Each structure stands twice: as C-alpha cells, then as structure tokens.
Amino acid sequence: xxxxxxxxxxxxxxxxxxxxxxxxxxxxxxxxxxxxxxxxxxxxxxxxxxxxxxxxxxxxxxxxxxxxxxxxxxxxxxxxxxxxxxxxxxxxxxxxxxxxxxxxxxxxxxxxxxxxxxxxxxxxxxxxxxxxxxxxxxxxxxxxxxxxxxxxxxxxxxxxxxxxxxxxxxxxxxxxxxxxxxxxxxxxxxxxxxxxxxxxxxxxxxxxxxxxxxxxxxxxxxxxxxxxxxxxxxxxxxxxxxxxxxxxxxxxxxxxxxxxxxxxxxxxxxxxxxxxxxxxxxxxxxxxxxxxxxxxxxxxxxxxxxxxxxxxxxxxxxxxxxxxxxxxxxxxxxxxxxxxxxxxxxxxxxxxxxxxxxxx
Amino acid sequence: xxxxxxxxxxxxxxxxxxxxxxxxxxxxxxxxxxxxxxxxxxxxxxxxxxxxxxxxxxxxxxxxxxxxxxxxxxxxxxxxxxxxxxxxxxxxxxxxxxxxxxxxxxxxxxxxxxxxxxxxxxxxxxxxxxxxxxxxxxxxxxxxxxxxxxxxxxxxxxxxxxxxxxxxxxxxxxxxxxxxxxxxxxxxxxxxxxxxxxxxxxxxxxxxxxxxxxxxxxxxxxxxxxxxxxxxxxxxxxxxxxxxxxxxxxxxxxxxxxxxxxxxxxxxxxxxxxxxxxxxxxxxxxxxxxxxxxxxxxxxxxxxxxxxxxxxxxxxxxxxxxxxxxxxxxxxxxxxxxxxxxxxxxxxxxxxxxxxxxxxxxxxxxxxxxxxxxxxxxxxxxxxxxxxxxxxxxxxxxxxxxxxxxxxxxxxxxxxxxxxxxxxxxxxxxxxxxxxxxxxxxxxxxxxxxxxxxxxx
Ligand SMILES: Cc1cc2nc3c(=O)[nH]c(=O)nc-3n(C[C@H](O)[C@H](O)[C@H](O)COP(=O)(O)OP(=O)(O)OC[C@H]3O[C@@H](n4cnc5c(N)ncnc54)[C@H](O)[C@@H]3O)c2cc1C
Ligand code: SF4
Ligand code: SF4
Numbered sequence: 001x002x003x004x005x006x007x008x009x010x011x012x013x014x015x016x017x018x019x020x021x022x023x024x025x026x027x028x029x030x031x032x033x034x035x036x037x038x039x040x041x042x043x044x045x046x047x048x049x050x051x052x053x054x055x056x057x058x059x060x061x062x063x064x065x066x067x068x069x070x071x072x073x074x075x076x077x078x079x080x081x082x083x084x085x086x087x088x089x090x091x092x093x094x095x096x097x098x099x100x101x102x103x104x105x106x107x108x109x110x111x112x113x114x115x116x117x118x119x120x121x122x123x124x125x126x127x128x129x130x131x132x133x134x135x136x137x138x139x140x141x142x143x144x145x146x147x148x149x150x151x152x153x154x155x156x157x158x159x160x161x162x163x164x165x166x167x168x169x170x171x172x173x174x175x176x177x178x179x180x181x182x183x184x185x186x187x188x189x190x191x192x193x194x195x196x197x198x199x200x201x202x203x204x205x206x207x208x209x210x211x212x213x214x215x216x217x218x219x220x221x222x223x224x225x226x227x228x229x230x231x232x233x234x235x236x237x238x239x240x241x242x243x244x245x246x247x248x249x250x251x252x253x254x255x256x257x258x259x260x261x262x263x264x265x266x267x268x269x270x271x272x273x274x275x276x277x278x279x280x281x282x283x284x285x286x287x288x289x290x291x292x293x294x295x296x297x298x299x300x301x302x303x304x305x306x307x308x309x310x311x312x313x314x315x316x317x318x319x320x321x322x323x324x325x326x327x328x329x330x331x332x333x334x335x336x337x338x339x340x341x342x343x344x345x346x347x348x349x350x351x352x353x354x355x356x357x358x359x360x
Numbered sequence: 361x362x363x364x365x366x367x368x369x370x371x372x373x374x375x376x377x378x379x380x381x382x383x384x385x386x387x388x389x390x391x392x393x394x395x396x397x398x399x400x401x402x403x404x405x406x407x408x409x410x411x412x413x414x415x416x417x418x419x420x421x422x423x424x425x426x427x428x429x430x431x432x433x434x435x436x437x438x439x440x441x442x443x444x445x446x447x448x449x450x451x452x453x454x455x456x457x458x459x460x461x462x463x464x465x466x467x468x469x470x471x472x473x474x475x476x477x478x479x480x481x482x483x484x485x486x487x488x489x490x491x492x493x494x495x496x497x498x499x500x501x502x503x504x505x506x507x508x509x510x511x512x513x514x515x516x517x518x519x520x521x522x523x524x525x526x527x528x529x530x531x532x533x534x535x536x537x538x539x540x541x542x543x544x545x546x547x548x549x550x551x552x553x554x555x556x557x558x559x560x561x562x563x564x565x566x567x568x569x570x571x572x573x574x575x576x577x578x579x580x581x582x583x584x585x586x587x588x589x590x591x592x593x594x595x596x597x598x599x600x601x602x603x604x605x606x607x608x609x610x611x612x613x614x615x616x617x618x619x620x621x622x623x624x625x626x627x628x629x630x631x632x633x634x635x636x637x638x639x640x641x642x643x644x645x646x647x648x649x650x651x652x653x654x655x656x657x658x659x660x661x662x663x664x665x666x667x668x669x670x671x672x673x674x675x676x677x678x679x680x681x682x683x684x685x686x687x688x689x690x691x692x693x694x695x696x697x698x699x700x701x702x703x704x705x706x707x708x709x710x711x712x713x714x715x716x717x718x719x720x721x722x723x724x725x726x727x728x729x730x731x732x733x734x735x736x737x738x739x740x741x742x743x744x745x746x747x748x749x750x751x752x753x754x755x756x757x758x759x760x761x762x763x764x765x766x767x768x769x770x771x772x773x774x775x776x777x778x779x780x781x782x783x784x785x786x787x788x789x790x791x792x793x794x795x796x797x798x799x800x801x802x803x804x805x806x807x808x809x810x811x812x813x814x815x816x817x
Contacts, residue, residue: 017672027482
C-alpha cells in the first residue's frame with residue numbers, strides 16, 4: 001500500500017470508531033449498520049464500507065462533529081478517497097490500477113486522439129453505394145470481432161476485480177435471496193432516495209435531482225446496450241441487416257437510450273459543478289468528469305449518426321462513434337464505471353451480512 | 361451604534377431547539393422574526409445539536425405513565441399542572457415537527473428500552489436543527505450568527521430591545537416581544553466555580569461552549585422570578601479524555617456496571633450495580649465530582665467486552681491488574697487489594713447484563729448488588745472517568761403561556777421563555793431521557809405563538 005494511502009485507512013478507522021460510538025446516522029444508508037456489525041476497521045472493511053457509501057453527504061451535514069469541530073468528522077470525503085483507492089487495488093491487471101491516478105487526463109487524451117484519428121480516417125472514406133450502409137464502411141465481421149474482443153477483455157477484467165473484492169471482504173457463497181435483495185437496491189437506487197427526500201447533493205438541501213439524472217444515465221446506458229444486442233440478434237439469427245427503419249426496435253431503443261444518455265450525464269455534470277467541495281474528494285473530479293464526458297460524447301455521436309446516416313457525413317461520423325464506443329468500453333474497468341460494479345458487489349455483501357446477522 | 365435593523369415583531373435570543381420552534385411558530389402566525397444566535401453557523405443549535413430523541417406521549421405511552429416517570433425522577437419536584445400540560449402537548453409534537461422538515465428513524469441500536477417512549481431524529485439533533493434552519497430560511501426569518509445578546513432593555517416589566525454583540529460591535533435590535541431560549545449556564549466556567557468551588561475546574565462540559573447563561577442572568581437581574589435549584593446540575597460519567605467542551609454523546613462510557621470503579625486512591629466508593637445503567641448513569645457525575653480530583657477509573661476484564669457500546673477512546677490495557685493500575689497512574693497495591701477483596705466477595709450467580717441479575721457481592725463495603733463477576737480474565741481494561749455536565753437547573757419562572765413571571769409583575773408581559781432556560785419549572789431534579797427536547801418543543805411553540813399575540817397587541 002503506498003504510504004499516502006495508509007493515512008486514508010488510519011483516518012477511516014478513526015472516523016468509524018467515533019461513528020460507532022455515536023450511531024446517530026444509522027438510518028441514512030447501509031454504511032452505518034454495516035459499521036455497527038464490526039468492532040475493528042481493517043483496510044478490507046473500509047474498502048467494503050467505502051463502496052457501500054454513495055456520497056449523499058447526509059452524514060456530513062448531520063454531524064455535530066464535522067469540521068471545524070476538533071473531532072473533524074468527514075465520512076463522505078474519507079470514504080470517497082478510499083473508494084478510488086479500492087478501484088486501483090482491485091484492478092486487473094494490477095498495473096492498470098495506475099489509470100486511476102490521472103484518470104481524467106488519460107481518458108481525455110485517449111478519447112480525443114481516437115476521435116481525431118477516426119475523423120481523419122473516416123473522411124477519406126467515400127459514402128457507401130447503399131445509403132446508411134454501415135457495413136459498407138466497416139465489414140460486419142470486423143466490427144463484431146473488434147468489439148467482441150473488447151467486451152471479452154472488459155468482462156474478464158471486471159470479473160477478476162469483483163472476485164478480489166469478494167475474497168478480500170471474506171464473502172461466502174452467494175444465495176438467491178441475497179441477489180434479489182441487492183438487485184432491488186441497485187435497480188431502484190434505493191439509497192439515493194434517502195427515504196423520499198433525496199440526497200443532500202449537491203449541497204445541504206435535499207433533492208432528488210441526482211437520483212433522477214442517475215436513472216436517466218443508467219437506463220439510457222442499458223437501453224443503448226439493449227439496442228445493440230437486439231441488432232446483433234437481428235443480424236446473426238434472422239439475417240435482417242442494418243440500417244433498420246426509424247420505428248424498428250433497435251432504433252427506438254437506441255434513440256431513447258441515447259437521449260437518456262445525453263440528458264443524464266448533462267444533469268450529473270451540472271450537479272457536479274455545483275457540488276459542495278467539502279463533501280467529496282476534490283482529486284476525483286477528473287475521474288467523474290471523464291466518465292460523464294465519454295458517455296455524453298458516445299451518445300451524441302450515436303444520435304448524430306442516426307440522424308445523418310444517409311448523408312455524406314456518415315463514414316466520418318461512424319468512425320468517430322465507433323472510436324468513442326471503443327474507448328468507452330476499453331476504459332470501463334479503469335474508470336468511474338466500476339463504481340456501479342463494486343457498489344453492487346458491496347450491496348450484495350451487505351445483503352449477505354444482514355441475513356447472516358439475522359440468523360445468528 | 362446606529363440602528364441597522366427595523367423593529368421586529370419577535371426577537372428570539374438563542375438558536376437551539378426551543379428558539380427555532382418559537383421562531384417558526386411566530387413566523388407561521390405572520391410575524392417578522394429575528395433569531396440571535398451567539399454561536400457561529402457551524403456550531404449553531406446549542407445543546408440541541410447533540411441530542412438524538414424526544415419523549416412523547418402516545419397510545420403506547422399514556423399521560424399517566426409519562427407523568428409517573430417524571431414524578432419518580434424528579435422526586436416530586438415538578439409543577440403537576442405544567443407537567444401534565446407539557447406531556448399532553450407532546451402528543452402532537454411529531455406531526456408539527458414533520459411538517460417543518462424533521463425526519464425520524466427507528467430507535468438506535470442499543471436503545472431498545474426507549475423504543476416505546478421516544479422518537480429518534482434521523483441523523484440526530486444537528487440534522488433536526490438543519491431542518492429547522494432551512495424551514496426558517498423559507499419563512500424569511502432573519503438569523504444572526506456569532507451574535508451574542510449582551511443586554512436587554514426592559515422597562516417596567518416590558519421588553520424594548522436587545523443589545524447584540526457582533527463582530528466586536530454592539531447593535532441595538534428592537535422588537536415587540538422577546539423569547540428567551542438561550543439555554544442554561546453549563547458552559548460558564550466561572551459561574552460553575554462560584555457554585556461548586558475549585559472542583560468545578562475538573563468538570564467537562566458535554567455540549568456547546570456558548571451556553572454561558574448570559575440571557576438567564578440578565579433576566580434575573582431585570583426582575584424575573586427564578587425557578588429551579590441554582591446549585592444543581594445534571595452530570596454523568598464520561599471519558600476523562602474527552603475535550604473540555606462539546607464532546608457530546610460519544611464521550612459517554614457504559615462500562616461502569618460491568619466492573620468496578622475506583623478513585624485516585626484505588627478504592628471503590630459506590631455500588632456500580634445498583635440499577636440498570638440507563639437509570640443510574642446520571643448519578644455518577646455527582647459521585648465523581650465528590651471524589652478527589654474529580655476522577656474515577658472504570659476497571660473491567662475481557663469478559664465484559666462486547667457487553668457495552670463501543671467507546672471512542674481506546675481502553676488502557678494491562679495483562680495484570682498491577683500493570684493496568686500502573687498504566688492508569690494509580691497506586692498499584694491499593695488497586696490490587698481492592699480487586700482481590702472484590703473478587704473474594706463475589707457470590708455465585710447467573711450473569712445477565714440485560715436484567716437485574718442475582719450476581720452480587722457479600723460483605724463488601726460498598727456492596728455491588730448486580731452484575732458482580734470476578735475480574736480475573738486478562739487483558740484487563742481501564743477507562744478514566746470525569747463528571748460531564750449536561751445542563752443546569754436554574755431558570756426563570758413561567759406559566760403555561762410561557763410568559764416570564766416578573767417580581768411583583770402585574771404588567772402584561774411581552775417576555776417569554778422556552779427550553780432549558782425554564783425547564784426547572786417542570787424538571788426540578790433528575791432527568792428523563794428525551795424530556796429536554798420535549799420541553800423545548802412544547803414551550804418553544806407556545807412561546808412563539810404567545811409572542812406573536814403579544815406583538816400584535
Ligand atoms: C450530549 C448531550 C446529549 C443530549 N441528548 C438529549 C436527547 O437525546 N434528548 C433530549 O431531550 N435532550 C438531550 N439533551 C439535553 C438537551 O440538549 C437540552 O435539553 C435541549 O437541547 C435544550 O434546548 P434549548 O433550545 O433550550 O437549549 P440549546 O439547544 O442549548 O440552545 C441554547 C442556544 O442559546 C444560544 N445562546 C446562549 N447564550 C446566548 C446569548 N447570550 N445570546 C444569543 N444566543 C445565546 C446558544 O448558542 C444556543 O444556540 C442532551 C444534552 C447533551 C449535552
Ligand atoms: S457522522 Fe457524525 S453524527 Fe453521524 S454517526 Fe458519525 S459521528 Fe455520529
Ligand atoms: S455520505 Fe451518505 S452514503 Fe456515505 S456514509 Fe454518509 S450517509 Fe452514508
């Protein structure tokens with residue numbers, strides 16, 4: 001563990017010890033009940049708690065010991081710092097964990113160079129004979145091969161990361177009831193609701209804005225993914241080839257998802273800009289903005305492609321869109337995306353603990 | 361200093377629970393309101409900031425049982441009429457609080473005994489105060505922080521204006537009515553020493569450093585009738601390593617009934633197992649205050665771990681009683697012989713720290729009458745304890761309408777009081793968990809309403 005990270009865990013242990021004697025925040029989220037099930041806070045425990053925290057900041061504004069009180073309790077910031085440490089710690093291959101250090105810059109450079117290259121390359125390509133024929137530009141097999149390879153790599157990287165998390169937090173076998181409970185928490189973003197009032201985000205006033213924009217983003221992403229999957233089935237099973245009509249399932253799903261994936265990230269960006277700097281980790285802004293931007297760019301180029309697919313811009317737009325998608329997928333295991341993965345895993349772990357606790 | 365402010369209908373001195381309940385209710389009756397809070401914004405909310413729950417009457421906790429509990433803890437030092445009125449009014453506190461933004465949660469882990477009688481604030485007292493301050497902002501209530509009321513202009517029993525010290529300057533703020541909700545004097549070290557002498561220097565103050573009793577003193581000097589014992593305070597045993605002020609709830613220590621407590625000389629001085637801890641923890645403040653240097657040491661062995669709420673400060677550990685005593689800087693021989701005599705006197709029994717079990721000592725002055733188990737399993741753990749003051753009892757006399765009674769006062773008053781500054785009318789002695797916030801909420805609302813009425817006349 002790098003020495004500066006050691007300090008994070010010393011501080012985390014101090015905070016949790018005070019919170020465990022206080023417990024006033026018990027009702028806010030899953031972190032506090034999970035904390036109460038423990039008496040010692042090792043790095044593995046803190047990483048788990050950090051991934052249970054969704055940085056709603058309630059426990060900061062509610063804390064009678066928040067700075068400048070001499071106890072200087074700031075749970076959201078410490079857990080945010082530990083969270084990023086945990087992403088790097090679980091990353092596979094390990095060396096790629098370094099990507100979290102200057103994530104914003106890394107993704108910015110990757111994205112802009114990929115787009116620039118794609119743009120230059122794409123502009124050389126003449127529009128295909130048949131209007132809107134994407135595979136006239138990039139043959140279907142090549143596209144599937146490229147993205148299939150990326151997807152396989154991403155899946156392996158994420159799976160290994162989750163396995164590391166699960167092992168480290170000494171998780172046992174996964175049961176169906178646990179999965180059901182955690183899936184409900186995840187899909188409803190239950191904790192972002194904070195009992196109906198919403199988070200104290202971006203400032204001390206309660207608001208549901210973050211949950212709504214997150215839903216738009218999450219379900220936008222899911223719809224885009226569904227659109228691609230449906231298209232793949234159309235192509236390979238039914239032999240129906242793109243382009244699909246404006247009212248076909250892949251296009252409707254893709255368009256709806258794309259709009260969600262524009263509005264959601266835009267809203268999250270707007271909230272992030274106004275986020276109370278005291279309750280987050282200022283060094284993570286790059287990470288957050290990078291992921292928000294990449295989603296936005298992917299969605300924007302996708303929608304433009306849909307609208308302009310019959311025009312002479314199509315080859316260039318297609319290249320740019322595919323470049324953005326490729327960068328997005330490749331960096332999934334090394335960017336903010338993993339918060340959803342580890343948070344889900346932490347909620348699963350939480351469900352397991354709660355059940356174990358009940359039966360004991 | 362020129363008058364910067366227009367005349368307000370109601371001026372509230374203080375910024376805790378009672379103050380904000382009064383401010384909100386006065387504003388809800390259509391008044392212009394200014395809140396003058398001596399603490400800076402981050403520390404607003406007085407001791408209310410440290411609370412977690414409020415006691416309230418309900419179908420599950422009827423008036424007579426509530427009153428019986430109050431009567432028992434005060435030893436009858438309460439005005440039954442006011443007390444019953446407060447208890448009845450507590451029944452509709454929760455809806456009012458909800459409508460002003462307060463949220464509640466299940467009773468906290470480890471507080472099951474309060475589940476039926478007390479409602480817990482989601483996030484605790486600071487979250488409650490944040491909700492009230494946000495509700496105040498929505499009602500355009502003026503709030504001054506870092507603003508101490510240093511003088512009150514009261515003519516023939518009527519309040520005219522308050523002198524407020526802010527940024528080193530004095531402002532004169534006029535209002536048609538005053539609500540005094542500025543707490544007790546528990547953080548005024550000089551005042552505490554006047555009453556308890558030099559031992560008071562060793563007391564720790566559990567709550568805000570801003571409750572210096574200035575408004576209380578001003579009212580008494582201007583002719584308010586005192587109420588409540590001036591020489592009593594509520595004090596509990598807290599970890600001696602807690603900060604001088606504002607350590608709040610986390611400095612409490614619940615290990616006392618699970619072991620023994622010795623003083624500086626290594627001697628026991630009271631029955632640690634007299635009754636269930638929630639019922640007894642409040643007497644330990646006074647017990648410690650009577651010991652040399654106002655310090656005591658709770659000593660347990662490893663069997664007791666996990667039986668009490670985790671403490672903030674780590675226990676001092678020793679593999680033998682002697683080692684522990686040395687680390688606590690206590691006379692080793694004395695502590696060893698105290699523990700030996702205690703262990704020898706422990707009678708066999710079935711230990712159960714959740715009930716009054718039969719585990720006791722025989723022939724030991726003073727006896728330990730419950731939860732007596734031999735202290736023999738290393739590691740041995742020790743915690744230093746000091747008296748931690750929660751609040752003081754001296755206040756001003758009020759009637760059911762929260763109006764402050766003035767000496768020989770037949771003038772209809774425009775001075776009202778709410779919260780700890782008048783709690784002595786109802787809670788003359790002892791304490792009932794959650795009742796401080798009940799008094800503040802009930803009387804805050806009444807004072808706000810009555811001040812609004814007085815302002816309109
Ligand atoms: C650690 C702790 C835990 C507690 N837990 C509970 C609990 O769970 N339930 C419960 O019912 N009670 C609890 N109490 C008791 C409770 O805090 C009090 O009964 C209650 O807060 C009193 O409310 P109040 O509004 O009268 O006073 P406070 O909340 O103390 O407010 C007094 C206000 O007056 C201001 N002030 C003082 N002097 C001046 C001045 N000269 N000018 C302007 N402003 C001034 C202060 O800054 C402060 O804002 C607890 C107390 C402590 C210390
Ligand atoms: S954040 Fe503060 S108020 Fe909340 S449990 Fe921790 S110490 Fe208590
Ligand atoms: S920031 Fe929110 S989610 Fe995180 S620990 Fe605090 S209350 Fe829980």
